Amino acid sequence: MRTLLLLLAMAATTVAQDAPYDVMPSVESPYYRVRYEANTEEGKLIYPVSYTMWLPPGVDKLRGVIVHQHGCGVGSCRSGQTGAFDLHWQALAKQHDCALVSPVYEQPDMADCQKWCDPRNGSDEAFQAGLSDLAKLSGHPELTSVPWALWGHSGGGHWAGGMLLLHPDRVAAVWLRSGVPMMKEKEGRPKPYEVNEAACGVPTMCNLGTKEGFTVTDGRFSGVWPGVETFFTAMRNAGGLVGIAVDPLTSHECGNQRYxxxxxxxxxxxxxLPENSGEPLRPIAANSGWLTPRYEPGETPAEPVNVSKFSQEVANSIWLPTKKIATAWQQYVKDTNIDDTTPPPAPSRLRVEGNVLTWDAEADLESGLAKFEIERDGKVIGQVPAKLKNPFGRPIFQGLQYSDTPAQPLVEMRFIDESAEPSKLYSYRVIAENTVGLKSK
Structure with missing residues (x-):
């Protein structure tokens, strides 16, 4: 029987102390969390799982759910603990009045990842039960019926792609990073998925690192590209709205894919997404969008063109939804440096207590947040974080783990003015900077 838990601020988690999943950030509104124990019944999820959800403050009625799904292994599973706290992904959710949900499947070390990343092994049912219970906790009953936008890394890509093929009428779009659902027979695994007409109408992007079998054909992750190619070919031959974006810099790590x-x-x-919550998803016409021929390792990708101007075989083309995305895709597959001319939102609610400054801020939808610049009396006196680093891509304010989630402990919007004198009055300003160097007001 499932155990439902709402964890409030400063509350301890209920995971056993010797388990590797005992460092979840505590939550209070607009964050909510449910957790379920492992289930030993046939066909049920055999691992404990938690779902953490963020809601855009003040949202009246949700229009959808964005799911950020981690990959396989203890490290990747633990990375999901901070997914709902990601300011950049929150900006996307807020833009569309969506909830942001980050699952954490508590897979033990060396355990079988397929037992959760194949949704037919109980994680589909657990996910939908989680949405139902989160709906009750948050007072948003529409969570049980609104569409899903699914992002998944590695085994999370397997899960997201599987959910697409199982529930195509519920899925608005799918991004598959370094993982796709199984389309070929494999010993000891469930029956392969089959393409269906409804899934072909869902925008889908297959994204992988070039060192995952595309240009580097040996090593641990060299099998990713053959799997992606099989899935893409099956979907595109059936008329699927599917694209491929090869990251030219990475292997299995997520790198700069979020941009x-x-x-x-x-x-x-x-x-x-429909204008009003509860209405059906709007279809995308098969003869819309932008196309570019699928390219091979070593080839320079061709410039995408409108569908009406594409003269080559459509089944062997990469599909992109808009001209803006076609331009961004072309920049990404070259060097991941996507142009952005929009500065981030200005920080708000600057508070000063003694020599301690705190503030609120939202991320730039296109380029996220890199840092905050602190001014005193018109002169820069510091920045937060003091040192920028990110081993997997552009330096980013919250740090970045292998699986595209903020580092722990979560960084605070906080600065201590060490040189402030108690007897003096100062004028402070905080300025946000995104990852391409544009500054806010």
Missing amino acids: LAIVWLDACLTLR
Whole structure:
């Protein structure tokens, strides 16, 4: 029997102390969390799982759910603990009045990932039960019926793609990073998925690192590209709205993919979400969008063109939803440096207590947040964070883990003015900067 838990601020988690999943950030509104124990019944989820949800403050009625799904292994599973706290993904959710949900499947070390990343093994049922219970906790009953936008990394890509093929009428768009659902027979695994007509109408992007079998054909992750190619070919031959975006810099780590993934999802949600919550998803015409021929390792990708101007074989083309995304895609597959001319929102609610400054801020939808610059009496006296670093891509304010989630402990919007004198009055300003160097007001 499932145990439902709402964890409030400063409350301890209920995971056993010797388990590797005992460092979840505590939650209070607009965050909510449910957790379920492992289930030993046939066909049920055999691992404990938690779902953390963020809601845009003040949202009246939700229009959808954005799911950020981690991959396989203890490290990747633990990375899901901070997914709902990601300011950049929250900006996307807020843009479309969506909830942001980050699952954490508590997979033990060396355990079988397929037992959760194949949704037919109980994680589909657990996910929908989680949405139902989160609906009760948050007072948003529409969570049980609104569409899903699914992002998944590695095994999370397997899960997201599987959910697409199982529930195509519920899925608005899918981004598959370094993982796709199984389309070929494999010993000891469930029956492969089959393409269906409804799934072909869902915008889908297959994204992988070039070192995952595309240009580097040996090593641990060299099998990713053959799997992606099989899935893409099956979907595209059936008329699927599917694209491929090869990251030219990475292997299995997520790198800078979020700078294309988030704007791609933004475009797809704009096209597909109904104006009013509860109405059906809007279809995308098969003869719309932008196309470019599928390219091979070593080839320079061709410039995408409108569908009406594409003269080559459509089944062997990459589909992109809009002209803006076609441009961003071309920049991403070259060097991941996607242009952005929009500065981030200005910080708000600056508070000063003694020599301690705190503030609120939202991320730039296109380029996220890199840092905050602190001014005193018109002169820069510091920045937060003091040192920028990110081993997997552009330096980012919250840090970035292998699976595209903020580092722990979560960084605070807080600065201590060490040189402030108690007897003096000062004028402070905080300025946000995104990851392409544009500054806010």
